[in-house]
Amino acid sequence: MHILLTTYGLLMIMALFAYAQWKNAESLVATDMVARCRFAKAREKTSALLVKQVKKLHSDYIEEKAPKGGKEESEVEDEEEDGEGLVEILLPDGVENENDKTDKKKGKRSHLLDVSILFRDKNASIVDGKGKVAYMILKNLIESLYAKQPFYEEVKQKDPDFAEHFIDWLMLKARAELEEKRPLKKAKDLSMIDLEDPSLKEARYKIFNGNQSINDPGVNAGGYYPLYELISLQKKSHLVSFWLAPKPLLYAVFQNPDVVTEMCELRDGMYKEKKSMARSEKNEMKSADDIQKQKLEQCFKSHPTEFIDSQYFDFGTSGTKPPRR
The missing domain is CATH 1.20.5 (Single alpha-helices involved in coiled-coils or other helix-helix interfaces)
Structure with missing residues (x-):
């Protein structure tokens, strides 16, 4: 128990x-x-x-x-801006109005040729409209920048239409990258495209690298600028600003050195007017800006080209000093 x-x-x-x-x-x-x-x-x-x-x-x-006034929104810019060095040398000599800051912030005004429609838009046409204008200016730019260089003369002997075929190859490859969801972001990315043909590769290397920067203070008699310093893949509302465009771009548009000189002299005169009015009332400055814009556009229209329409360009002026070369 x-x-x-x-x-x-x-x-x-x-x-x-x-x-x-x-x-x-x-x-x-x-x-x-x-x-x-x-x-x-x-x-x-x-x-x-x-x-x-x-x-x-x-x-x-x-x-x-x-943009104010209900206009179409501009595409957000990439983190790195192509040709940043050129923007620095174009800054005004102690003068900068409010419109400059606004335009830079929106990315609407640029000294570079916007070719994003060619390389970042797989459905864009190059037979008419903005695509055609961008294509033709880029072709003229390549021809005018490198025509006298030995490497370019060599490829031209083999292919008289080299500039067009070169752009076509770049477009084909860039749009293939778009299909793979790997869009190019900067103009310099074009220099990395594999063109397969050894002669094309060499020409591409020299075209995109050049042997003298457009920002160099000196002038090299045999120098030529790299293409990426004059073009951009950042989408903007206009192809280029005529107020900020350097001489090579103006020549690519007009194909006439006398017209380029006239345009540059007009811009220089306007800039001097702006400096003398730097302390004027805002209303007076705005009125002067509008008048100068009309003069710049009128100068463009007085020298028409067969394929270019003024609607694709920005004629607005600012306190930023236009380039002299």
């Missing part, structure tokens, strides 16, 4: 201990479930808050970039 009671007592103790352990485990599981639920809710709330903040930041950014 004593043994039975002892055994029964031990069993009861073990049962109570097991029950206590089970309750403790149940409590831990419940706590864990509560903790998991609370964590999930907190994560959901935090994610929603982050999404809301990101949307607000994006909305604020778009509002800041969007």
Whole structure:
């Protein structure tokens, strides 16, 4: 009997201990479930808050970039700006009006030829409209920059239409990258395209690398500029600013050195007017800007070319000093 009671007592103790352990485990599981639920809710709330903040930041950014007056929004610029060095030498001599800052922020005014329609738009046409104009100016630019260089004369002997075929190859390869969702971002990326033909590769290397920067203060008699310093793959509302365009781009448009000289002299005179009016009232400055814009556009229209329409160019002026070369 004593043994039975002892055994029964031990069993009861073990049962109570097991029950206590089970309750403790149940409590831990419940706590864990509560903790998991609370964590999930907190994560959901935090994610929603982050999404809301990101949307607000994006909305604020778009509002800041969007042109006033209900015009079409310009595409957000890439982090790196092509030809940044040239922008620095074009900065005004101690004069900069509010319009300069606004235009730079929106990315509307540029000294570079916008060729994004050729290399970042797989559906763009080059037989008419903006695509045709961009194509023709780029072709003229290549011809005028490198025509007198030995390497270019050599490829021209083999292929009289080299400039067109060169652009066509680049477009074909760039649009293939678009299909693979690997769009080119900067003009210099064009220099990395594999053209397979060894003669094309050599010409591409020299065209995109040049042997003298457009920013160099000196002039090299046998020098030629790299193409990437004069073009951009960043989409803008106009192909180029006639106020900021360097001489090689003006020549690519007009194909006439006398017209280029006339345009440059007109810009220089306007810039001097702006410097003398730097402290004038804003209304007077705005009126002067409008008049100068009309003069610049009129100069363009007085020298028409067969394939170019004024709607594709920016004739606005600013306090930024136009380039002299």
